Amino acid sequence: IFFRVHFCFVRTAMMEEPSIETLSSLLQSTNHEIDILQPHQCSSIVVFVRPKGTGKRETVAVIKFRTDEDAALEAFNHLFSKELGFGIVAPCVAFTRVAKLASADNPAQTVGEQVDAVHAERVKPGEYHGLIEAVQHIVTSSWQGAQHTGPISRMVEVLDASFSLGCCDICQATLGTPGGQTVSRLCEDTLQKPLDLADADMKLFTDALCPFNFELICLFAAITCQYDVSPENLMVKATASARGEGQLELMLIDTPCAWPDFDELELELCDGDEETDKSYWYPAMFFLPAMKRSLSAKNRAFLKSLTPEKLRQVADLCKKASDVSMDQQVPSSEAVEGGVRRLIRLQNGLNENPEASLHDLLFLAVPCWARDWECQAAEIGLQAYMTLVETGQMPLKYQALRYAYAGYRQLMAPQVAVLATVVIAAIVARYKFSR
Numbered sequence: 344i345f346f347r348v349h350f351c352f353v354r355t356a357m358m359e360e361p362s363i364e365t366l367s368s369l370l371q372s373t374n375h376e377i378d379i380l381q382p383h384q385c386s387s388i389v390v391f392v393r394p395k396g397t398g399k400r401e402t403v404a405v406i407k408f409r410t411d412e413d414a415a416l417e418a419f420n421h422l423f424s425k426e427l428g429f430g431i432v433a434p435c436v437a438f439t440r441v442a443k444l445a446s447a448d449n450p451a452q453t454v455g456e457q458v459d460a461v462h463a464e465r466v467k468p469g470e471y472h473g474l475i476e477a478v479q480h481i482v483t484s485s486w487q488g489a490q491h492t493g494p495i496s497r498m499v500e501v502l503d504a505s506f507s508l509g510c511c512d513i514c515q516a517t518l519g520t521p522g523g524q525t526v527s528r529l530c531e532d533t534l535q536k537p538l539d540l541a542d543a544d545m546k547l548f549t550d551a552l553c554p555f556n557f558e559l560i561c562l563f564a565a566i567t568c569q570y571d572v573s574p575e576n577l578m579v580k581a582t583a584s585a586r587g588e589g590q591l592e593l594m595l596i597d598t599p600c601a602w603p604d605f606d607e608l609e610l611e612l613c614d615g616d617e618e619t620d621k622s623y624w625y626p627a628m629f630f631l632p633a634m635k636r637s638l639s640a641k642n643r644a645f646l647k648s649l650t651p652e653k654l655r656q657v658a659d660l661c662k663k664a665s666d667v668s669m670d671q672q673v674p675s676s677e678a679v680e681g682g683v684r685r686l687i688r689l690q691n692g693l694n695e696n697p698e699a700s701l702h703d704l705l706f707l708a709v710p711c712w713a714r715d716w717e718c719q720a721a722e723i724g725l726q727a728y729m730t731l732v733e734t735g736q737m738p739l740k741y742q743a744l745r746y747a748y749a750g751y752r753q754l755m756a757p758q759v760a761v762l763a764t765v766v767i768a769a770i771v772a773r774y775k776f777s778r
Contacts, residue, residue: 361477363436366436366477369404369475370475372453373454374395375394387407388408389405389407391406391478399508404478406458406474407474407597408466408473409437411472416602416673416674417476417599419674420432423661424563424595426657429559431593432594432596435474439471439473440455440459440462440473441470442468442470442471443459443460443468445457458473476596480509481511481581482503483581486582488587489589489590498540498544498548501538502538502581505519505536511578512576512577512578512579513577513579513627514573517728517732519536520545522545522737523731525737525742526741529723543736544735545732552592553590553592555639555642557593560577560595560628561634562642566685567598567601567602567682568603568681568682569600569601569626570603570610570622570624572626572628573627576598576627577627578593579593602674604681605681607685609711626712631729635700635701636700637700643693651683654683654686662674689708692704692707726741727744
């Protein structure tokens, strides 16, 4: 018993989220070491920072390589979220350094020097830009002090134990059940790590999401017009409600794609092909049942308290604070005015219909989301996903489709190979004849 209590105390101390000042100082630290990882198959390498002599679960920060504009915009979004009262963007700081290889005569000692060597070896030497961000652990100190028993407690234990860093996003949390594996196959996505959870736990997961936090994620994404609120960018955190009860919250990471300085209708839904500066991914919040609810009284008051002038003033202050090490200030004045217009649309929609769903309010704020919804919602894989997280069940029709699709692909694979062989042979024969 003493060991378990002592262990919990240590984990609580380590789970405290570092401040901006602490994050900045980590680059000069000689008491920390790094791990190099690739979180997802399609993502770039990132560098995790942890105290020397500790395990990966004590990781405190992650360093991501960025362009100067992207790093500055992510740092801005955190400050903007914090100063306006949203508090839903992970703390992060932008930096600029010069990458150079370490040597026996000049070993890398500080965290910054170790990261410089990684960039010089894995990317290229010379000046580079990056972002150091607080790691979002599933288990927080407030959760450890909360009252939580039964299914939700077990679910958090499973999620915490299933990932080496003690971190997971919505994609990992909801697609590790048998039904989640079906969704991945229908969407032809990479299968997520299987979890010791049942499909029924997925309804528990969405029911446990804090409504207040979820609404703030939605409002912030709409005002800033986030291009990429994908499931991989919504980190899951176990916290305590005001009444001390266990709940789940979401924290937004990777926010450089936002604040367009053009009309939102110019944005185009990304279909997996080549992306452009005007491509966007459909926001993951729309696939969760909480989107059907109306805005809570607390967040109605919060939304009404925001004014165009307040948004402009806070944006100006945050631009100056976040761009200390950068050559330019982002977002542009035109982009901020776009945010003002989206704020006004949200407020007008709420005034006209106080009971409007989050779904409808966000459609008013960001027209391209409304325009592309039917196309997105028509996808079989997403229909299966929305059914799974709302009911905790995977209907047989989707399971049958999964195996039908798998069988079709296996059947077509040899046919495609034969067809390709015939085409190549015809081209070679034609080439020889022409010679």
